[in-house]
Amino acid sequence: MSLKRKNEEQQQDQNGVKKVKALKPDDDTTEDDKSKSAKNYENKGKKLPKDTAVTRRERKLSRKMQKPNFELSKETLKLWEKLRIHKTKMPQEEKEKLVEKLLSIIKKQDKKLKSFAYAHDTSRVLQCCLKEGTASQREAIFNDVKEDIVQLSKNQYSKNLVLKILRYGSKSQRDHIIRQFAGVVPKLIRKKASSGVIEYAYNMYANKEQRTFLVHQLYGNSFNIAKSSEKSTLEDVLKEQPQKRPIILKNFKRSLLPLIDKAVISHTLVHRVFNEFFSCCDEEEEIRSEMIELLRESVIHMVHTRDGSHVGMYCLWHGTAKDRKVIIKTMKEFVTKLCQEEYGHLLLLAAFDCVDDTVVVCKALVAPILKALPEIIANKYVRKVLTYLLKPRDKSHFLPETIAFLSKGDNNKHSKKPLEIRHKELSDAATAALILYARENLSTLVRDRSMFTFVEILVKFSETSVLDLMKDLCEMLSMPFQAGKESASGEMHVVEDPAGHLLIKHVISLPLEQDKPHFASLVLECVEASSLCSWSSCNRGSQILLSLLKSPDSSASEAARTLLKKNLKIVKKNRNVKSTQHLLENLEK
Known part of the structure; x- marks a missing residue:
């Protein structure tokens, strides 16, 4: 007999501290039981005997055999294996015959193709048929599953079938899939599996009208009721009906709250929605401040896209000192990666512009960049960040669009120190280290076509x-x-x-x-x-x-x-x- 747990008897002493009685083996435990337990403990981690392993395989096989499509899937998987392994050497005609054979086997059993999409193995069979089959074969698969696109998108295995139809299907099939998302985008975007399908369709295949169709569903019910036409933008509706601005933005904010999740916050569709929210919130400071407080820890996961970096910049400009401190803290860990990104480096420029505590900015953001300079100086966006430290918003090194957007944060109410003083303090803190690096590596920098301008900028602006x-x-x-x-x-x-x-x-x-x-x-x-x-x-x-x-x-x-x-x-x-x-x-x- 193995050791048994007795009921934990809790008693309270005079001081109110709970005491738990120590567990003891049952009185009827014999010496033989104790020796068996010790032996089992010693054998723990060793390979099981062959007969035990066989038994386990048999149990696994018996579980599989209980599935309704077991025999059929077994037959189709053999053909799929042949098609998968030899696809590079196999002529196109033979591939088409194999795909036709796979589809005919399923049809003979009066089975729906969608029933094969929910298992990891049979789902791959259908995906392979879409990839290697003809247009008519793809059409046959699509016709069988087209009414269940939304349901298929929710499953971790069947979603891949939808992705393959988007990739290999015709334009009309893609349009049908996007139309199936009408009214369900807010629910689908919250789930990890289906959010990937929405993102893929939005990024790769949706045209301007279809993108607008997907995005508008995330604006909230108030916007969708108030808009006069399908082409109406958020800005248009707010201009036409200014009295409804607070209601529309509150509803918009409520619909965005579930999207502040690490699983979906990195999607470009989500970034666009947040960017449009902040761009229309100038007159609703309270709603904007509440959103920044909720979003501040997730900003770092958004900065790899244009819209996402703009969201981060809005949060820095209009956030309180506490909000800015949290955002900078999240940036600190990734600052060397951030300064090398096309859009991520813009968040650093916004921080240089608006954060009054330049000591914190130097310690958290500037110092790690200067320390890693030998490894990252070759990156053009790193050099833009360094140029901005020396000469902010110089027209010869920054696009007019970039300068214009950065200037939007100049009049925020949370920055008290004059812009010129902040820039001078950051420049003074960085210049000595930059000149030292340039002197130590002058021969290399001078002869490099992409980096010689860095020396020119130092001489010109320092x-x-x-x-x-x-x-x-x-x-x-x-x-x-x-x-x-x-x-x-x-x-x-x-x-x-x-x-x-x-x-x-x-x-x-x-x-x-x-x-x-x-x-x-x-x-x-x-x-x-x-x-x-x-x-x-x-x-x-x-x-x-x-x-x-x-x-x-x-x-x-x-x-x-x-x-x-x-x-x-x-x-x-x-x-x-x-x-x-x-x-x-x-x-x-």
Whole structure:
């Protein structure tokens, strides 16, 4: 006899603490029972004997045999296995015959195809028939299941059949499937299985009208009653009936609450709905604040799409200090991934714009980016984030649409510190680390076509002294030059490098600033006259010399003209170089 549990007797002592009596073995437990229990414990984890394993297989088989479609599924699975394994080598005609045979076997038994869609194995048979069959065979499968699309979409196995019809079916079949979702999108979008079907149809195959049809179902009953036509947008309805704005938005908010779930919050359809909600909430601050409080911990799961990133930006702009703190806390873990995303990096720009506590922003968002700079600097969106830290909303580096959207958050009521001060504090915190990284990796950055602009941006926008960085550039320029010759490491001289010469030209052409030495004057100080004139032996070098002559620093420009005229013989030796001809023409003026 095995050990038995006695009823737990709870007694309360004087202090009110509950006592539980220790469990004891039954009095009638013999020594043999104890030894058997010990033996069973020792054998735990060991392989079962063969006869036991056989018994288990038999029980499993007997359970399968009790299913109504057992024999039929067994026969179809054999044909499916043949079709699946040999599909690459099998000619198309033979595939079609096998598919026809599979369908005919099912029809002989007077079975509905949909009954095969709910099991993991037979569902795959139907999916394979859709993939490998002809248009008429696909049509036959579709006709058998077309009235049960909604029900099929709810099951973890049968939903794959709907996905395959969307993928391999005709346009009319796809349109039928989307029409079947009328009135049921709010229920289907909440379930993990069916939400995937809605998302796939919305993203891959729905046209503009069909997308609007799916989205409108999530706006709530008040909107659907108030809209004058199927083409009416939320904005149109709110303009036509301003007195109903609070009711429509409250109902809209109520319909969105079930969507704040990790399983469905990542869908683009959900992002669009939330974005349209926030874009219409300017006059209903209370409703918007309530939604932000509920959504703040889920924002991080939405930022991989355009609409989702805009939702995150709305939450940062109009959220309270506590809301912003929660959002930044969720961003901290993923910040290095976030700054590399096309839309995710916009959330960082919004945080730089509106969060008053720049110390928290630097610690949670800026510091991890600077730490991971060697691994992520090659990404163009990372460089956009760094550019924004140095020069926010610069028109030469950011699209007008991006600047216009970012400016929507400027007048929010929760940001007290002036925008310029926030930007300056963040810039000062990041600049020193960025200049240090640029100096340590200057040779690589200068010669990289995608990253040389990063050095230009540092020199152009950095408020911290970049004199050391410019001197390092001049030191690279002062190295002996010979046209077409590579260094021991296989690198071209900066003057002749495709990316390097562009950087030098751009930096020379930067406007002259007070209390900041111009790069053109530093070049003339650091590079010897003979080495400077030797640049005329190649096109790119002559272009740099022309930039020196046209430099915004007039004193450096005159000094360069005087130096080149003194060494005119060296320049004239390279008259056969096209850019050098232009240089000589400029010097003769």
